[in-house]
Amino acid sequence: MSNSSIVVCGTGIAGLACALGLARAGFSATLLGPRQVPAARPSDDYHPRVYAISQASRDLLDSLGAWRLMDFNRVSPVESMEIYGDAQGHINLSAWQDVREALAWIVESSELERALQQAVQVLGIPWREDHFVGLDTNAAGVQVHTRQTGTIQAQLLVGADGARSPVRQAAGIHHDYTPYGDMGVVAHLDLQYPHQQRACQWFTGDSVFALLPLPDTAKGPQASLVWSMPQGQAQAWMAQDEPAQQAFLATHAQAITGGRLGKLALRSRPQGFPLTFERTAMVAPGVALVGDAAHRVHPLAGQGLNLGLGDVRTLVQVLLARGPHRLPGDVQVLACYRRRRAEPVLAMSLATHGLHRLFGSGWAPLAWVRNQGMQMADQIPFIKRRLIQAAAGE
Structure with a gap:
């Protein structure tokens, strides 16, 4: 059995960003999950999945050392936006209306993963290429069981393993699902x-x-x-x-x-x-969820990934402010994380769900x-x- 202060289960965008944020904050973090290196694409061939990165998410990615590693020939700023209703309704938003460089940046999923993986490699974050199979909590935190290489003793397990999160299921975290x-x-x-x-x-x-x-x-x-x-x-x-x-x-x-x-x-x-609307309790003893493992909203506002990166930012802030007498997996620390994320997650959920119902x-x-x-x-x-x-x- 090996030891790590924090294990981040999930090696997609949310998991990579979380491990980077924790490592840069001074925590001993280990990534758990498969390593899938994005294939290089010809200049005119773009990954089918793209994200609209907000200013707050761009700032986070910059602080993680990932934004500067992007190929900016493949990034497109959004300088304005037109929104049309189903009759004569219309809203026109421009970055200049709030004295901004851009409203958002359109980034390919593969390009973002490539930059984050490169930043992880630069920092030398340990990466266990294995699969999560279960967990047990104890006085020291949580034992993370893997398929091939045994058990990791950690003070905190972060579930960044997607909408069908095995970590969420193993931890017994309540999950509401509405298709x-x-x-x-x-x-x-x-x-x-x-x-x-x-x-x-x-x-x-x-x-x-x-x-x-x-x-x-x-x-x-x-x-x-x-x-x-x-x-x-x-x-x-x-x-x-x-x-x-x-x-x-x-x-x-x-x-x-x-x-x-x-x-x-x-x-x-x-x-x-x-498309689904999903909410969870976000935490359990020794376990915290981020990204799609924690919530999913309708994509009409393009804010799903930004909401997940907000989880990462808040979790790192809460862990840094926890005080020396509390472990990262302490229930009061995790309750603070849940409270801090409750309002922005609820606000975005109500906005996207409400707009879907309003225009439907x-x-x-x-x-x-x-x-x-x-x-x-x-x-x-x-x-x-x-x-x-x-x-x-x-």
Whole structure:
């Protein structure tokens, strides 16, 4: 049996960031999970999954030493955003309205993982390439059992192991799960007109159609499509052959966007994932959850990863402030972490869940109210600044 102050189970973005944050704060941290090195991609080939990184998340990644390791030729700033309701509602947000460089930065999942893995290697953080199989708590913290290499005695186990978190299940942490009945479909598109670093989002009643700016390719401007739609419709579209998929996109995109960016064409095959609303208690004796293991929200605001990186930032802060007489896995320390995350997680959950329900209702008076509300918000600079600051994680 080996020893480590803190074991971080999960080697995706949240787990890598958590291990880096803990190590830079002076804790002895060990990563537990498979090491999957992202494959190098040709200049015009982009990973299908991208994230909108907020200012707060960028600041965290910079403090971890990962942001400077990014290939900025593959990062696209979002300088403005257009949000359309299902009638005449419209909000236009620009970074200059709050004197900012950008509203967010669009980053590929693989590029972010590559930079984080490189930062982990630079710091020499131990990485046990094994699988978590169970845990036992004791007076010293928690014994972490692995499939191949035995047991690790730790003061704290951090579950950063995704939405189906084995750590969460083993620790018996309560988990609420509500399926939306929708899927999020992602793909990259060729655009007829330049996006000018502008993100666009349309609420159509039964779907949310979003275009996120990406760097230009040899063929011209491109964007990442994130389209949440009823599950049956999504599955039918993804099952079609390429010409039928292109035709489906062309017809629906024209109707939704009104040709805002001209003709849209698929650069990659659509890929989908089910959309769920999930909440947990976040902690148990000797165990803390971060990222998708702790919560999942609707992607219409693009804040899922930012919420997870906020978990990492808060957990490190709480552990640093715990006092010398308490271990990292102390129940009072973990209760403090849970309290600190309760408000931002609840606020984001209510916002995304509420917007989904608001725009999913076909009741005519409600449709009028939501679109009039957007029109009014677009005329009030203070509200627009607050929306920008909320998107930045402030």
